[in-house]
Amino acid sequence: MDANQQTRSNPFGMDEACTNCAALCETRKSLVHGYGDVGADFLFVGEMPDAGADETGVPFTGDERGEALQHILGLLGLNNSLPSSDEPELENVFVTYLTRCRHPERPPTDEEITTCEPYLNAEIRMINPEILVPVGERALEAIATEYTTTPADEIKMTDHHATTIRGRGFELVPMADPLEQNESEREAFLDHFESLMDSDYRQTKGRRGR
Template sequence: MGSRAVRPSVRNVTDRTSNPFGLRPPFDRSGPNERVAAFGYGDANADFHVIGDHPGVHGGKRTGVPFTETDDGLAVQSVYRDLGFATGPRDRPTLENCYWSYVHMCSLPDGHEPTEAEYDELERYFDAELRAINAHVLLPVGERATDHVLREYTTQRDRLDLDMEALHTEEIRGRGFMVVPVRAPTEWGGDDRNRLVSTLEAILERDYRQTKGVATTVG
């Protein structure tokens, strides 16, 4: 795939890689030797936005970078390496035309899951960053991220069962976005990984860009 996979849009939103818009999470509940948050990371001009759950699931509590450390996170990262979006060290890769973030960016002590109130508290930060990145293709990973993205950025959620096996790699038109749900890697079986790679290759081979009507700045 090579350069075809990493052709960027020409927007120059910012050249910062980690937390490019300077978001400040509203609480610090991280454990010892952990980062406050795994902030959004990558190419802020990206056409592809990969969205995970929280650092305890998809990694980043110690690196501060989404999709690192954990088996789930590294499995996702490996797909984007195969396609040429990610290069360099696994704990701090260089991303081109791809951005990674979580619906709940803040770290929590090991064994703790975000409460519904904590997800709600961080939703406005996630939404502001998603609209600032303004990617063309949203790739939510796992049930929580998929439910949120389908509910907030498409009109399809009420028509779809949240069956990740069935939704995996489906192309769903949203409000200015195309959404491609991704099954949690811990649940991948058979051909799931190959289907994701093939779907992304097919999207890259055609004109996936859409006219967008969402905001392109935070605030």
């Protein structure tokens, strides 16, 4: 499986007609694989496509939650387009989900997350990021279980939002749901992540305006 950076959308050419979860095939509009820079240091993982991503086929676009995350990425210098863009110009960041299809009436089941796991594992393996960012409690639970030695029940978003957790081959920086964050939580994440970028990656993006 090779990357095709001629496109940010599904650059690894994953199956765009997957039928592994019959119940989701009946409800989805799009099958939403990962999107972004295949050479990224930072990989953000949400739980499932929202209604916006289901429409656009691009993770974290098309609705308020997507715009909230894209706005944060812009403040960090990782998104060079408007938060409302359906095809954001992401640099040094890749965005994806635990599951690739949306059910409008419920979250994904554990079985559906397990079924989609090979897609996520392949993206992580191919990109080999430095930092994994689980977005929301369900993503944190899944990523912590797979990529840390700490029992997942000891890692809670209320305690670990905007902190760094050492993982197996990666560091994790959990992010609370961007649509539900208050201003203090957003500022905490921005400050922590920007400090991490400056110290570990010596980037020279400068301070953001707020």
